[in-house]
Amino acid sequence: MIESFVNDLAMGLALIGFAIFGVVYVVGVLLYLLARHCHRDYKKQGGARVVIPKAVGGTAAKIVGHAIRKRFLG
Numbered sequence: 517m518i519e520s521f522v523n524d525l526a527m528g529l530a531l532i533g534f535a536i537f538g539v540v541y542v543v544g545v546l547l548y549l550l551a552r553h554c555h556r557d558y559k560k561q562g563g564a565r566v567v568i569p570k571a572v573g574g575t576a577a578k579i580v581g582h583a584i585r586k587r588f589l590g
């Protein structure tokens with residue numbers, strides 16, 4: 517009786533561990549593929565030296581523009 521319970525518990529824990537490992541593996545592969553895709557896009561646009569300052573500058577310009585509009589236009 518107890519032996520059967522221990523065997524079932526061990527099998528259940530093994531299956532849960534395998535499922536968690538599988539999910540982590542799949543998420544890791546998806547993140548890897550996404551990183552490769554983004555890296556390819558960066559290379560097409562001129563590399564990180566071009567893309568990152570554009571993104572940061574664009575965000576800063578939006579924030580400043582919004583603040584100016586809010587201040588002067590209500």
